[in-house]
Amino acid sequence: MKYAQTLLIPFQLLTFVMMLLALYTIFIYAPVEKTMGVIQKIFYIHVPTAFLAYMAFFITFIASILYLYRKDSIWDTVAHCAVETGVIFCTIVLITGSIWAKPIWNVWWTWDPRLTTTLILWFTYVAYLMLGRVVKENQRANLAAVFGIIGFINVPITFFSIRLWRTIHPVVITGSGFNMSWPMKFSLIITLIAFCFLFFSMLISKIRLERLKKCVEEIKEIMETGI
Amino acid sequence: MNPEPYIEARGLVKKFGYKTALRNVDIILAEGDSLALFGPNGAGKSTLIQVLCSLLQPTSGSVRIAGFDVRGDREALHQIVGLIGHQTFLYPHLTAHENLKFFGAMYGVARLSARISEVLDLVGLGDHRNDAVKNFSRGMQQRLSIGRAIIHNPMIMFLDEPFTGLDQQGREDFIKLILHFREQGKTVIMASHHLHLGLELCNRAAILKSGKIVYLQDTARISKNDFKQIYSQQVGENALQLKVA
Amino acid sequence: MKFTHKLGAIIWKDFISEIRTKEMILSMCLFSFLVLVIFNFAFGSSANLDRKMIAGILWVAFVFSGLTGFGRSFSMERDLGTLQGLILCPISPWTIFLAKLIGVFLFTTVMEIITLFIFTILYNATVLPFIVPLGLIAFLGTMGFTAIGTLFSAISATARARNVILPILFFPISVPVIVASVKATEIILNGKSLQMVFPWLKILVAFDLIFLLVSYLTFEYILEE
Numbered sequence: 001m002k003y004a005q006t007l008l009i010p011f012q013l014l015t016f017v018m019m020l021l022a023l024y025t026i027f028i029y030a031p032v033e034k035t036m037g038v039i040q041k042i043f044y045i046h047v048p049t050a051f052l053a054y055m056a057f058f059i060t061f062i063a064s065i066l067y068l069y070r071k072d073s074i075w076d077t078v079a080h081c082a083v084e085t086g087v088i089f090c091t092i093v094l095i096t097g098s099i100w101a102k103p104i105w106n107v108w109w110t111w112d113p114r115l116t117t118t119l120i121l122w123f124t125y126v127a128y129l130m131l132g133r134v135v136k137e138n139q140r141a142n143l144a145a146v147f148g149i150i151g152f153i154n155v156p157i158t159f160f161s162i163r164l165w166r167t168i169h170p171v172v173i174t175g176s177g178f179n180m181s182w183p184m185k186f187s188l189i190i191t192l193i194a195f196c197f198l199f200f201s202m203l204i205s206k207i208r209l210e211r212l213k214k215c216v217e218e219i220k221e222i223m224e225t226g227i
Numbered sequence: 228m229n230p231e232p233y234i235e236a237r238g239l240v241k242k243f244g245y246k247t248a249l250r251n252v253d254i255i256l257a258e259g260d261s262l263a264l265f266g267p268n269g270a271g272k273s274t275l276i277q278v279l280c281s282l283l284q285p286t287s288g289s290v291r292i293a294g295f296d297v298r299g300d301r302e303a304l305h306q307i308v309g310l311i312g313h314q315t316f317l318y319p320h321l322t323a324h325e326n327l328k329f330f331g332a333m334y335g336v337a338r339l340s341a342r343i344s345e346v347l348d349l350v351g352l353g354d355h356r357n358d359a360v361k362n363f364s365r366g367m368q369q370r371l372s373i374g375r376a377i378i379h380n381p382m383i384m385f386l387d388e389p390f391t392g393l394d395q396q397g398r399e400d401f402i403k404l405i406l407h408f409r410e411q412g413k414t415v416i417m418a419s420h421h422l423h424l425g426l427e428l429c430n431r432a433a434i435l436k437s438g439k440i441v442y443l444q445d446t447a448r449i450s451k452n453d454f455k456q457i458y459s460q461q462v463g464e465n466a467l468q469l470k471v472a
Numbered sequence: 473m474k475f476t477h478k479l480g481a482i483i484w485k486d487f488i489s490e491i492r493t494k495e496m497i498l499s500m501c502l503f504s505f506l507v508l509v510i511f512n513f514a515f516g517s518s519a520n521l522d523r524k525m526i527a528g529i530l531w532v533a534f535v536f537s538g539l540t541g542f543g544r545s546f547s548m549e550r551d552l553g554t555l556q557g558l559i560l561c562p563i564s565p566w567t568i569f570l571a572k573l574i575g576v577f578l579f580t581t582v583m584e585i586i587t588l589f590i591f592t593i594l595y596n597a598t599v600l601p602f603i604v605p606l607g608l609i610a611f612l613g614t615m616g617f618t619a620i621g622t623l624f625s626a627i628s629a630t631a632r633a634r635n636v637i638l639p640i641l642f643f644p645i646s647v648p649v650i651v652a653s654v655k656a657t658e659i660i661l662n663g664k665s666l667q668m669v670f671p672w673l674k675i676l677v678a679f680d681l682i683f684l685l686v687s688y689l690t691f692e693y694i695l696e697e
Contacts, residue, residue, distance in 0.1 A: 068693050123644040130640055134631040137244030142693045143627050147641065150623075150686055154645045157682070161648040161675050165655065217245040225247070225437060282556055283697050305562040316557025318485060320492045325485075332481035333561040335474060359492075375557075 008204065015194075015201040022194035030187035039103050044187055046096040048195035049089045050118065056086025056199070057121060057152050060128075064148035067141060073214070076141040079148050080132065081206035085199060087125040093118055113163035120158050124151040233258040233414055234279065234383070238288035241271075241278055241438075248274045250438040251288070256431070258293075258382075261408075261415035263425030263446070266435035267462050272418035273313070275435065276385050279416065280308050292383065306334065309381035311389045315372035319361035323352055323371050326360060327378055334379035346374040351400065365392040373401065384408055386417040390424070402428065422458070426451055434461050478563050482571035486545075487578075496541050496579055504537035504587040508594050526595055527658035531650060533587050534580075534610075535617055541583065542576045542621035543638050546629040555629070555695075565692040573622045580618055584610055597661070605666045606657065612676035613653030617646050619683050626694050652676050 026044045033040035059082040067075035097115060098108050109115070128151060132144050180188070234256040241249040248271045256262055264272050277283040278290060281297040281304055290297040295304040317326050324343060331339040347353045350370040360368060369392040376384070386405075390398055405428050408415055419425045426432055426446050432454065434442040441461045444454075490496055511529045549555035558568055588606075592599050599606065624641045631637050656672040 068690065120644050120647050123640075127637075127640045127644055130637060131627070131631070134633050134637050135628075136630050138242070138697055139630060142696055146627065146690045146693055149690060150620075150645060150683070153682060153686060154648070157648045157675070157679055161651045164671055164675070165651055214245075221245050221247065280560065282560060302562045302564060305560055308560070310560060314553035314556060316554050316560075318489060318554060319552065320489045321485065325488065329481055329485045330557075330561070333478055333558075333563060335477075335562070 008208070011197075011204070012201050015197040018194040018197045022191045025187045025190045029183065031181065031183050033184075036104055039100060042096050042100045044191040045195075046093060046100060047188060048192040049096065050093045051192065052195055052199045053086055053090040053093050053118065053121065054155070056082045056089060056203075057125070057148075057155065059203075060086070060148045061152035064145035064152075067145045068149075073141065074211075076145065077207055077210045077214075079145065081203055081210060083125055083128050083148070084206060085203045087122065087129065088202075089199065090118065090122045090125055094122060111162075113159055113165075116162045117155060117159040121155060124154065127151070231258075232256065232291075233260070233293055234416070235291045236279065236288065237290075239275075239278065239285050239290060240287045241274055241283060242286045248438050249278065249285075252435075252438070252440055254279075254433070254440070254443075256414060256416075258414055259409075259412045260431055261429040262417070263429040263432045264416065264418040264435060265420070265422065265425060265432065265458060266418075270435040271438040272435055273387050274438075276310070276312070276387050276416060276418055280310050280383075280385050281305070282310075306379070307382045308385065309376040309379070309383070310385045310387070311373055311376045312385070312387040313391075315368045316375060317360045317368060317371055320359060322357050322359055323347065323363075323374075324356040326371065327374060330375050331378050336379050342378060346378050349377075349404070350374045351397075366394050366397055369393055370397060373404070377404075381413070383414045384416070386415065386419075388419055389417065390419065390421060422455060423451065426454060434458055436462055475567060478561075479567055479571050479574075482558070482568065483575050486572070486575040490575075490579065496544055497582060500537045500541045500579070500583040501586050503540055504533040504583060505590055507533040507536055508587070508591055512594060526591075526597055527654050527661055529595075530588070530591055530657065531613070531654045533591070534584050534614070535646065535650060537583055537587070538576075538580045538614070538617060538621060539639060539642065541580055542618055542625050543635065544625075545572045545576050545622055546625040547634055550629040559695055565695045566688050568695070569622065569626065569687055569691045572626075573619055576622050577614060577618045580614055581610075584614065599661075602660050602663075605660045605669070608666075609653055609656045609660065609669065609673070609676070612673060612680060613649055613656075616649035616653075616676055616679045616683065617642075619680065619687065620645050620649075623683075623687050623691070623694070626691070648675060648679050652679070 022044075026041050030041060030044065032038055060079045063075045063079035063082060066072075067079060094115075097118075101110065102108055128144060128147055131147055132140055135143050232255045234254060236252055236254040239249055239252040239254075240247065252275060254262070264275065266272050274283065278285055278297070279292065281290075281292075281301050284298065292304055293307060295301075297304065318329070321329065324347070327343045327346060328339065331343060336342050343356075344353070347356050350373050352367060352370055352374065355363070355367065360371065363371065369389075373389070389401065393401060402424065405415065405417075409428070415429065417425060417429060430446055432442075432444055432446050432449075433440050434457070442457055446454075449457075508529065511532070515525060515529075546555070549558065559565070588599060591597060621638075621642055624638055624645075628634050628638045628641065652672040652675040656669040656676075659669050659672075660666070
């Protein structure tokens with residue numbers, strides 16, 4: 001725990017620096033795209049946050065399995081904090097997606113597989129958080145873990161079922177590589193790394209906060225009962 | 228010689244969220260022992276009983292009943308355990324006969340029809356076998372609940388304030404039944420507010436306060452009055468809750 | 473042998489209770505009837521509806537009405553206080569789940585048959601020539617959504633806002649089932665062969681198997697306190 005604490009502050013400073021670098025990359029370094037114009041730059045936020053929104057739920061999935069297997073409350077905390085962080089990133093994906101779509105395709109929303117699956121993911125996140133609020137405390141961790149597992153398994157199935165249904169999402173990452181110029185690819189890599197730092201920074205801070213809260217509650221209880 | 232512990236709880240802790248209901252409870256009972264559990268409301272008696280019959284999982288500590296771990300071999304454990312508690316576990320839209328038939332099937336009871344008749348007669352509900360439970364009075368439901376709990380002839384009986392709702396006759400019949408359990412060598416754990424009955428019927432007595440066992444003794448070694456004094460001391464002003472009659 | 477005997481006992485018990493109260497089946501059928509009527513007001517007369525929409529309307533009626541049904545499967549046991557009695561029996565938690573699932577599935581199927589009948593009347597739909605493929609789709613789709621519905625009913629049984637949290641948990645997870653069932657039904661009602669719905673059936677089968685497996689691995693944790 002001590003090691004982690006001393007490493008945390010430099011990590012968060014580094015995150016700050018990376019995000020500044022990302023901002024510079026997006027607004028100054030990255031070239032303006034020919035057909036789409038300046039609005040295309042939202043791509044550098046949209047793609048990393050999308051990646052992290054799914055990654056967050058994957059973390060919840062693994063943490064949920066580990067919790068049910070080992071019953072160590074740290075895994076429940078990790079799962080829960082990953083959802084809290086993930087839902088923020090998921091919301092950003094949906095909003096940036098809409099903002100990008102309107103000038104390009106002239107619609108605020110389309111029901112294509114990736115967008116729809118991300119929307120379902122968002123609903124799953126929200127359902128997870130609501131579940132945590134309404135069930136009894138002694139069952140909450142178990143039930144949240146089960147839902148975390150079910151929710152994650154549902155994501156690929158949802159994706160395939162909707163893809164079978166329809167698709168018009170632009171294919172940027174094709175089998176043969178990016179359809180982008182080198183400066184753009186480089187910008188994407190920078191922003192991706194920066195957002196990863198941001199995500200893990202937020203996640204670790206949340207986990208730390210939850211653990212401290214737990215400690216306080218336990219101390220309170222000991223003081224109240226005098227045992 | 229110490230007989231092999233039949234019911235063994237060591238360092239049992241049960242928490243509900245941040246609230247601790249049971250703190251480091253240690254109980255060791257041999258086969259055929261009977262334990263009377265006393266304590267004020269909220270002390271954790273029901274919680275302790277529910278953990279021992281594996282309806283609740285311990286937060287930490289170990290609990291072994293008849294060699295089975297409550298965290299693991301639950302099915303085997305349930306086969307030999309009976310619980311009479313606050314809830315009757317009866318289905319209101321089924322008749323007395325159907326309720327017992329259901330539980331008999333769940334416990335794999337052999338020669339079920341004969342056993343159902345036997346149990347209904349034992350609890351004095353032979354005349355009501357085809358009446359729906361929703362029409363039963365509280366006392367009748369409690370009787371049928373007793374029938375439900377014993378239908379599979381469990382070796383361990385957990386009783387959580389079992390006299391609730393029973394009239395005088397019902398109480399007397401049930402006391403006879405508990406004595407019968409003891410004759411059969413069943414292990415009994417009974418939570419109750421009835422000091423007199425508890426000390427009469429059981430060979431060990433414990434006082435639970437705020438989730439801790441504060442007193443544990445063989446009933447043969449202490450008089451009722453002394454016990455009552457110790458109870459008042461330990462529990463304080465809550466002594467009023469104890470029925471001495 | 474013992475397993476099927478105990479499974480049968482729970483199904484028998486739920487069946488008898490339901491026969492005597494008829495609560496679940498009446499409310500489910502009434503609700504689906506209402507849904508079909510309301511959709512008629514929402515979308516205009518049946519002459520204008522193309523088959524895309526009627527497949528959707530039918531499944532919305534099935535799913536929403538099913539929701540009122542399986543919401544009760546575990547919450548009823550909690551309310552009566554009998555769930556603990558059931559857990560205390562020498563039976564694995566998954567057996568309890570399976571028994572509840574089979575019961576809910578059977579009642580939902582009865583509701584669906586009645587709904588389909590009302591549907592053919594209200595919407596002048598011809599369904600009889602397609603009854604076998606429709607039956608297969610309905611079987612797989614219903615198995616899927618009743619499985620998750622029963623699972624989430626167990627999860628939400630102890631929750632405070634039980635009736636609100638169940639649909640919130642249920643709908644995101646039921647999307648693949650609903651999409652596949654509606655699309656497959658639409659294709660069949662358009663007179664196409666069963667061959668064309670194979671991809672959708674594969675999704676339904678995969679969903680059913682995956683979620684039955686997941687329920688098997690996790691149900692004991694849902695009942696654990």
